Amino acid sequence: xxxxxxxxxxxxxxxxxxxxxxxxxxxxxxxxxxxxxxxxxxxxxxxxxxxxxxxxxxxxxxxxxxxxxxxxxxxxxxxxxxxxxxxxxxxxxxxxxxxxxxxxxxxxxxxxxxxxxxxxxxxxxxxxxxxxxxxxxxxxxxxxxxxxxxxxxxxxxxxxxxxxxxxxxxxxxxxxxxxxxxxxxxxxxx
Amino acid sequence: xxxxxxxxxxxxxxxxxxxxxxxxxxxxxxxxxxxxxxxxxxxxxxxxxxxxxxxxxxxxxxxxxxxxxxxxxxxxxxxxxxxxxxxxxxxxxxxxxxxxxxxxxxxxxxxxxxxxxxxxxxxxxxxxxxxxxxxxxxxxxxxxxxxxxxxxxxxxxxxxxxxxxxxxxxxxxxxxxxxxxxxxxxxxxxxx
Numbered sequence: 001x002x003x004x005x006x007x008x009x010x011x012x013x014x015x016x017x018x019x020x021x022x023x024x025x026x027x028x029x030x031x032x033x034x035x036x037x038x039x040x041x042x043x044x045x046x047x048x049x050x051x052x053x054x055x056x057x058x059x060x061x062x063x064x065x066x067x068x069x070x071x072x073x074x075x076x077x078x079x080x081x082x083x084x085x086x087x088x089x090x091x092x093x094x095x096x097x098x099x100x101x102x103x104x105x106x107x108x109x110x111x112x113x114x115x116x117x118x119x120x121x122x123x124x125x126x127x128x129x130x131x132x133x134x135x136x137x138x139x140x141x142x143x144x145x146x147x148x149x150x151x152x153x154x155x156x157x158x159x160x161x162x163x164x165x166x167x168x169x170x171x172x173x174x175x176x177x178x179x180x181x182x183x184x185x186x187x188x189x190x
Numbered sequence: 191x192x193x194x195x196x197x198x199x200x201x202x203x204x205x206x207x208x209x210x211x212x213x214x215x216x217x218x219x220x221x222x223x224x225x226x227x228x229x230x231x232x233x234x235x236x237x238x239x240x241x242x243x244x245x246x247x248x249x250x251x252x253x254x255x256x257x258x259x260x261x262x263x264x265x266x267x268x269x270x271x272x273x274x275x276x277x278x279x280x281x282x283x284x285x286x287x288x289x290x291x292x293x294x295x296x297x298x299x300x301x302x303x304x305x306x307x308x309x310x311x312x313x314x315x316x317x318x319x320x321x322x323x324x325x326x327x328x329x330x331x332x333x334x335x336x337x338x339x340x341x342x343x344x345x346x347x348x349x350x351x352x353x354x355x356x357x358x359x360x361x362x363x364x365x366x367x368x369x370x371x372x373x374x375x376x377x378x379x380x381x382x
Contacts, residue, residue: 044194
């Protein structure tokens with residue numbers, strides 16, 4: 001067999017292989033096959049390394065669980081990002097203005113106010129706080145409204161699907177029922 | 191050297207086989223949790239030939255969401271709610287074809303083979319030569335109650351497979367006919 005000659009030089013010589021041998025023979029390693037054996041054995045040991053079966057199964061199970069976990073996290077994040085982005089679009093308000101803190105009474109006098117202006121400043125501060133709270137409440141309400149709308153859209157789609165599915169089911173069952181009833185009526189006469 | 195390569199190849203083959211076994215096992219576990227759930231994905235081969243495809247997948251969560259949008263005050267919707275109560279999943283695949291004979295019974299064989307399991311029993315078989323209509327209704331009975339329904343309906347231009355998972359009252363489902371107000375599935379302008 002020509003393959004044997006290529007493999008271990010036994011069998012019928014292959015002229016093409018011989019030609020290649022003559023061409024490339026000058027470049028061959030001076031080391032004998034015996035010298036190379038330790039390296040070959042090391043390689044074959046590495047190639048033939050086997051894992052216990054339970055380890056393969058455990059690794060596969062771990063991989064599946066990991067993939068499921070990653071999928072779950074990605075899905076949750078995408079839903080959150082979607083709802084957040086919609087929320088931002090619904091509320092294109094400017095950032096909150098910083099809340100001014102009133103200077104302590106009887107301080108160093110750098111920002112001291114006359115006594116008569118103090119109640120006015122406190123009132124203005126209260127007003128600001130109230131408006132901030134109102135704005136926050138409005139944002140929360142809009143967010144809730146958006147989530148409700150989203151849920152409503154999904155719910156209506158689910159309802160439509162359910163109705164279609166039930167329509168198909170009941171129409172087929174109806175045909176069957178009519179056919180069975182028809183057969184029963186025909187039965188005694190035939 | 192040759193042996194080492196062979197061993198390495200064999201190792202890889204074993205690993206691949208193990209992965210396949212694991213995948214099959216996972217599917218089996220999923221199916222064991224819901225024995226009435228059929229694998230309908232095998233019908234997807236019909237999709238390229240079909241003019242119209244309808245695919246409805248409603249698991250428990252989606253069903254519950256849909257039920258929240260059905261009113262108890264409207265008689266029709268209340269009936270639907272009653273009929274669907276307890277059902278854990280509804281799965282429908284429907285293919286409409288523009289011409290006759292674009293599919294054969296062999297296309298639905300993967301579904302029928304699942305229904306040959308001892309858990310399923312055939313309830314009704316309707317064969318109408320005139321209209322070329324075949325309808326088979328299968329039920330899965332557990333503990334004396336219907337815990338799943340499968341319908342295979344075929345005519346010359348349409349294939350429909352319905353799989354309902356959970357306790358089903360077939361009579362109540364049949365009574366729902368005409369309560370929906372949704373136009374029927376149309377193939378080439380012909381109403382079914």
